[in-house]
Amino acid sequence: MSAKNKLQEILSAGLYNHSGTWEGLSYGKITPPDQTTGLPPTLPADLDEATSARILRGSSDAQVLFPQLNSYVFGPRSFRHLYLGHYQKLYVGFATDPRVRSQGSSGGVISCILIWLLQQKLIKGAVVLGFNTRRPWLTRPFIATTPSEILSAAGSKYITAPINQILPQIESFSGPLAYVGLPHQVQSIRKLQMVKDPAVKKIKYIIGPFFGNSLDFSAVTSLLKSYGINDYRQIKKLSFRHGRWPGFTRIELASGQTIQLPKFYANYLIPFHITRRSLLCTDFTNEFTDISVGDAWSPVYEDRGRGFSTVISRSGAGQRLLERMLPKNIINLKPISVAEAVSMHSHGYDFKKRGAFIRISFLRLLGRPVPDYGYTISGFPASRYLLEIIIDIMFLICSTSPARALVERINPVLIGRLFQYLRKIWKKSTQHIKREGLTVSL
Ligand SMILES: Cc1cc2nc3c(=O)[nH]c(=O)nc-3n(C[C@H](O)[C@H](O)[C@H](O)COP(=O)(O)OP(=O)(O)OC[C@H]3O[C@@H](n4cnc5c(N)ncnc54)[C@H](O)[C@@H]3O)c2cc1C
Incomplete structure (x- = not known):
């Protein structure tokens, strides 16, 4: 073919x-x-x-052979942890500069590393994702060449954003680059590095956020509709992690009106607008980066209101970077145990390392096409398969137009509270998520 x-x-x-x-x-x-349609x-x-x-x-769409790519990026037999991927050290931390920390989604760690790389002249630019200035409801990947440009792109954008469309600019850029992307984007970059494609030659460091899921742009229009606004072109400023950690989804409109919903409340949009492809992604912690960063979801940190990140150093280069930054007091990092790291994101691992593999096995049974990751995990208890059936039926129902229309009639604060409560239960029930007894097939 x-x-x-x-x-x-x-x-x-x-x-x-x-x-x-x-x-x-x-x-x-x-x-x-067109980002607003979600169409391929x-x-x-x-x-x-x-x-x-x-x-x-x-392409990372249909095939990413994890064991092979791991060996290429981190060396032979480097498939270290079933949930976390290959790593050197695990930390909880934050950027010590309060401005960077407060503009970041969690602890401002990604922006802080990029700024430091730039200041040390280890890179000449960083590939980041900002918002489009003329159409501020859309995202825009660009190469930031100053600390203020890096900071302008801080903060997570939860809608789909095809960052690698700027590969031609990366290729023609003069000088070394850092690159920030989600797992499917990073997997592509690593696959291209493996075949020595010239488009990625300038990329020296790869940093990436953890990745629960992406939302279709319909999540934004739906939230607007709940507040009686039918035209997304009224958006003047969009932010998914505004203000005090964990932050708010905040939409400023041309009329002067502001819509603001706590991050955990806005999670209610996930079952209604999650991209289908996120449901088949098994990489939660961005396993092929040099350093990956997530929120430090733990009551100890969540209660403090200032951002904390979970930081995973994976490659030797990533570890060395952090070790050079630490004595300069640019970043604050406290080592944590594997158990602590897993329990902070137990619901994320449940979603990706159990749920996604079960969803893939269901689709395979139905004869539907599925991505090939070069390995599978199976052997979960029957109750987990049953739960997955219930979750998948819920995703199917919620993605229909009538369900979306119905939820738009409910006050987002009310439904948001319900989702915050459900998240707590999910986290609690997966707290001791076990790896024992699971079967890994290569
Ligand atoms: C779609 C998505 C889903 C996520 N899901 C989870 C999760 O389930 N659990 C969890 O713990 N953490 C998740 N994260 C990561 C978390 O939201 C923070 O990005 C992470 O903690 C880093 O925070 P920071 O303050 O160090 O980064 P910052 O200093 O805020 O820097 C963030 C960097 O990420 C880049 N960026 C923002 N949005 C995107 C995007 N859509 N695609 C590519 N690059 C982007 C920006 O350009 C910026 O350079 C997710 C992030 C995204 C974008």
């Missing part, structure tokens, strides 16, 4: 993951899809076979 037909097959199978790799490697031939791109008739083959080599 030709490479172009294989790409078409990925699209038809619904496995396209919005990494932006296809758009970037086609140098604009494949146009980035269409392949142009004149997309040649050589370009299609190159895209396929860097």
